[in-house]
Amino acid sequence: MPAPGKTKIAVIGAGIVGISSALYLQRAGFEVTLIDRNEPGSGASFGNAGALAPHAFVPVNSPSIPRRLLKLMFAGGSPLSINWAYAPRMLQWLMSFLRHCTQDEVVRISHALHSLLSRNLEFALPLFKDSGADRLIRGGGYLHLYESDADYRALGTEIGLYKELAGDVEEIDAVEIRRLEPNLAPVFSKALYFTSALHYLSPAEVCATMARHFCAQGGTLLRDEVTGIDKRPDGKLLVSGTEARVFDQVVLSAGAHSRRLFGKAIAHVPLETERGYHVVFGKQGDIISRTCSSATAGFAMTPMTEGLRCAGMVELAGLDKPPNPACHAYLERTARRLLPDLTASPSSKWMGFRPSMPDALPVIGRSSRTPEIILAFGHQHVGMSSGCVTGRIVAAVAAGESSPIDIKPFSPDRF
Numbered sequence: 001m002p003a004p005g006k007t008k009i010a011v012i013g014a015g016i017v018g019i020s021s022a023l024y025l026q027r028a029g030f031e032v033t034l035i036d037r038n039e040p041g042s043g044a045s046f047g048n049a050g051a052l053a054p055h056a057f058v059p060v061n062s063p064s065i066p067r068r069l070l071k072l073m074f075a076g077g078s079p080l081s082i083n084w085a086y087a088p089r090m091l092q093w094l095m096s097f098l099r100h101c102t103q104d105e106v107v108r109i110s111h112a113l114h115s116l117l118s119r120n121l122e123f124a125l126p127l128f129k130d131s132g133a134d135r136l137i138r139g140g141g142y143l144h145l146y147e148s149d150a151d152y153r154a155l156g157t158e159i160g161l162y163k164e165l166a167g168d169v170e171e172i173d174a175v176e177i178r179r180l181e182p183n184l185a186p187v188f189s190k191a192l193y194f195t196s197a198l199h200y201l202s203p204a205e206v207c208a209t210m211a212r213h214f215c216a217q218g219g220t221l222l223r224d225e226v227t228g229i230d231k232r233p234d235g236k237l238l239v240s241g242t243e244a245r246v247f248d249q250v251v252l253s254a255g256a257h258s259r260r261l262f263g264k265a266i267a268h269v270p271l272e273t274e275r276g277y278h279v280v281f282g283k284q285g286d287i288i289s290r291t292c293s294s295a296t297a298g299f300a301m302t303p304m305t306e307g308l309r310c311a312g313m314v315e316l317a318g319l320d321k322p323p324n325p326a327c328h329a330y331l332e333r334t335a336r337r338l339l340p341d342l343t344a345s346p347s348s349k350w351m352g353f354r355p356s357m358p359d360a361l362p363v364i365g366r367s368s369r370t371p372e373i374i375l376a377f378g379h380q381h382v383g384m385s386s387g388c389v390t391g392r393i394v395a396a397v398a399a400g401e402s403s404p405i406d407i408k409p410f411s412p413d414r415f
């Protein structure tokens, strides 16, 4: 392996994962080019709920999902929806997702995600501080709210895992919920309060600030749509776009688009997208003080610079279909129910693509077919809380050094 200083690396995709990778590779001494077809932080890293949440390790693969699936998909007014025309194309992914909805799998996945999320701040805070993005991060904790004791009891496995692993969780009642967030409708009987969670005031601006820092430190940021990666006979990689560029290694961090971009070499990696939505109520950002998520309603609300952002939903409909207005309507209607003082119409609406694996674990590691390519995608619901530690791991893998955490659970070859 050539010394970092002589190694040219391209990072494809400037979301939170790609930017963090670029910064840690740069710190390690590599010559780094970051390539995105759009502005940095304009994919899933733009429109998320903004929680920087070390506790978000319990996967969506709940053991209760197989039992509730039909109701969730057909009930209407639910945070989960599926486009039936697209469903046959993701049948294998869905079957695999359901196979991971067992108690044993939830425990295994939670421990693996916890190993990643619990180390994220250690690697995120230095990047935020050095770039100046720390001014866009706030504390205050995270409230995970339940509308009935039955809802709370139904999630016994998940709650047990939070209590076992989170380290900062308090179980609070309706009185304490109202003390912390007086503008919430009095519909919640219980909450888990994760006291050390943070949130982003603007996830996109954090990404943009980090990308500017990368450039100021001598990194190259290119705006180009990558159309292919090919290995030359001399072992170098040819990255095609509006022009062809040659690199020693490539980090593939194009989020949900990674498979489309480099299909052949990662054909066995079952990357899909869970589409997510947000609505923003401008100027009402101060209606709550921290991220509040409703386990019952299935989405989160975060006070941001632009206003109150209500973000969530899982829509299984692939990368090409236009946004579904019913998802925005669900968020708007339910946010008004949970926060009756929301008066104005939404000031903006968004839909984007979570990169999701059926076992809710990201893919981090070298491609076995083309080892010069490092795969770093699939962070599904928790990329804003695990992207920076992923960047640090990518730099270790690129340098042939040992990773700060065990990456076996995230192996591209686990499927």
Ligand SMILES: Cc1cc2nc3c(=O)[nH]c(=O)nc-3n(C[C@H](O)[C@H](O)[C@H](O)COP(=O)(O)OP(=O)(O)OC[C@H]3O[C@@H](n4cnc5c(N)ncnc54)[C@H](O)[C@@H]3O)c2cc1C
Pocket (backbone or CB within 6 Å): 012, 013, 014, 015, 016, 017, 018, 035, 036, 037, 038, 039, 040, 041, 042, 043, 044, 045, 046, 047, 048, 049, 050, 051, 052, 053, 224, 225, 226, 227, 253, 254, 255, 256, 257, 258, 261, 275, 276, 277, 278, 300, 311, 312, 313, 352, 353, 354, 355, 376, 377, 378, 379, 380, 381, 382, 383, 384, 385, 386, 387
């Ligand atoms: C509604 C919603 C709410 C969420 N809430 C949270 C939350 O509260 N906390 C949390 O931790 N996580 C949350 N997430 C998840 C988080 O946003 C994602 O896991 C994370 O942003 C993924 O980052 P990424 O860098 O892998 O992908 P992205 O941010 O999608 O970046 C991929 C980049 O690749 C670029 N790209 C793609 N194809 C090409 C190409 N051919 N050539 C060049 N560039 C290309 C894209 O332009 C894009 O910029 C949420 C997600 C959604 C959708």
